[in-house]
Amino acid sequence: MESFITWFQSHGGFIDSSVMDVVDFPGQGRGAIAVSDIPEGHTLFTLPRSLTLSTRTSYLPSNMGAESWKKFKLDEGWAGLILCMMWEEAQESKSKWSEYLASLPSSFTTPMFWSSEDLFELRGTAVVDKIGREDAERDYYDKLLPAIQSRLDLFPPTLIDQHYSLAKYHVMGSRILSRSFQVEKWDGPASGEHDANVSSDSTAMEVDGEVSVTQVHGDYNDDEDISRDIDDGSSDDDDDETEDPSDVAMVPIADLLNARYGSENAKLFYEERHLRMISTKPIMAGEQIWNTYGDLPNSDLLRRYGHVDLVSLPEGGEGNPADVIEIRADLVVSAVSQLSGTLTSDSNQTRIDWWLEEGGDDVFTVETDLVIPEALISLLRTLLLSEADWEKARNKSKPPKGKLDNPQVISLVTAVFHQRLNAYPTTLEADDELLRQDLSLNKRHAIMVRCGEKKILTGVIKNLRLMEESLSGEEKDKKKKRTLGDEHGGKQRSKRVKR
Incomplete structure (x- = not known):
């Protein structure tokens, strides 16, 4: 971990080590902890946009050429980013992100990797029809493999089994699924100006012209639902527009923060040249620093991240209020x-x-x-x-x-x-x-x-x-009332006849 932090700082990243540290949490993996009291609005760490890994920052798309990139439909869904991550890892120390990629997990507890026996336990749940293993593998054979075989100068045959296999494809896809963010191109004010278009009541938090970055919620085989949306304070008129796959990015350090229902106390914001993780409420020393997945139901948490949330419920017992x-x-x-x-x-x-x-x-x-x-x-x-x-x-x-x-x-x-x-x-x-x-x-x-x-x-x-x-x-x-009314009415009529 020390070499990773050194790499991060040597490439323009900043971590306020006086307030936070990265540690191992039992059952949660790595996460961030407050080592001293942190006030609201404090910058925990920053990194330059160039340190994020996406199809915008990797050299692979330009090496292949725009025409080839589109020919193999690598500009759709997550296939392009998966291939970029495979290629960058294959470059080893020549890649700018070699230390970062080496720090990422290679095994996952998501249902994508479960045995048929374990999957049997998910019958009836909302998870089963959304795992999409067959669809994901179709992308590998229809997009990635033809692209790889078309450029053996970029993808040497001797490296295919190690770096470009189907198994590696699933690992890279799962890394994106569980850890990526959507980082849009900067379309805000000039550096140092405030963004007057971000309303104060928006779910995007305005911090000196910055807007919040959210984590990805899609599937790596899903071209339509590709990211955890950024709420930049704009209107919802563009909701039906297709999201840009090149916005999906791996964000070093930010992806180490864990999430839990209703516990968010830090959020990632972006500005023209940097991303900044900022505390959104006071955090006491010894507390974990939580980002958010958007308070998802356990079915989505398990499918995407391999865990579930259990909190105390108002009616008693434990569960996930977002189920x-x-x-x-x-x-x-x-x-x-x-x-x-x-x-x-x-x-x-x-x-x-x-x-x-x-x-x-x-x-x-x-x-x-x-x-x-x-x-x-x-x-x-x-x-x-x-x-x-x-x-x-x-x-x-x-x-x-x-x-x-x-x-x-x-x-x-x-x-x-x-x-x-x-x-x-x-x-x-x-x-x-x-x-x-x-x-x-x-x-x-x-x-x-x-x-x-x-x-x-x-x-x-x-x-x-x-x-x-x-x-x-x-x-x-x-x-009953109709019956009583009929009986009562019948008696009255009878009396009138008698009169």
């Missing part, structure tokens, strides 16, 4: 088809296509507040519409409102959540019992993920049951 459960639209369709039996598969497909064209979602997310998305209910009600009402809705381009206002809809929504719960190999009670046993780390993490998801599902089902009972009670009261 979510995902309900796919095809599960909603399946529940309606099985229980209502009123529509053919062709009719279902027609309505689903229309739903999506009208801007409907194909995945619905339920958080720990247990609020059922109105869009999920709206889709379900769309499938239940009579033919006449369906034609009216389609002609008006107006899907039904997402209201739980009748027992049939509540019953079907409950069935959706029951089907989702049944996707897991065990019950919540069985998982609680398993966690009391001596387990491998992977299995323990998998159980924690599915426990968090099951708690949301069981909570939603309980609320739906209470809602259904309440509506049934109201219906009974109304029926």
Whole structure:
């Protein structure tokens, strides 16, 4: 570690060693600790932009040429950065980043590297369909390998097994996935000026013209979701624009900071020529210095970083307040088809296509507040519409409102959540019992993920049951009142006849 720090400082980096140190934390790897009290707004370390490793700073893209870089689609997704990291590592001491790359981990606890036995424990969770190992390997064979074989002067055949193998590709991809940041080109004020465009109520913190850098949240096989976004205080009008893969960068020292739910006390900011890690609140001596992953659910934390978060919950026990459960639209369709039996598969497909064209979602997310998305209910009600009402809705381009206002809809929504719960190999009670046993780390993490998801599902089902009972009670009261009213009205009519 000492040689790495020396390398960092010799290339223009600065660390305030009077307030922080890098140490090993049991179960967390390396991290930063405060060695003295740190006030809010204190600069912990800085580094020049040129010390970040990206497709902008590596010489490989220029050596290959812009035409070849685009020909092999290395300008899309993370394939280009992975190849740059492979190439820089192969240069050994000739590479500017040799000390940095040597300091990075080569083994990971993410599901990408799990055995089939361990992966079995993740059945039913949101992790399984997002690991993407096959898609990642397709990028290796379709992009990287052809590019490597086209330039044997840059990628000598004798080095391919050691530096450009599929196994090395996964290691580099996982390094990016777990440690990279999105560092955009400087588009702010001139050096020394303040950025008046960054609003004070923005989630980007303005510090002398700087804007915050966030860590990457994508997957190295995902061209669309490639980074932990930077919030630079601008509007959301450009949200639909494609993010620039060249913004994704490895940031020495900054990537050593660990993260934990709700614990962030430092954030990385960028300016014209430097990046700066600044404390965002007072940090006491002996406390860990935390960056953030954005308070992610355990399913994403495990998939991307190989760990889970457990904190004390307001309702008691431990868990991750950011946990979510995902309900796919095809599960909603399946529940309606099985229980209502009123529509053919062709009719279902027609309505689903229309739903999506009208801007409907194909995945619905339920958080720990247990609020059922109105869009999920709206889709379900769309499938239940009579033919006449369906034609009216389609002609008006107006899907039904997402209201739980009748027992049939509540019953079907409950069935959706029951089907989702049944996707897991065990019950919540069985998982609680398993966690009391001596387990491998992977299995323990998998159980924690599915426990968090099951708690949301069981909570939603309980609320739906209470809602259904309440509506049934109201219906009974109304029926009783109608019955009493009919009886009372009948007696009055009888008396009038007698008169």
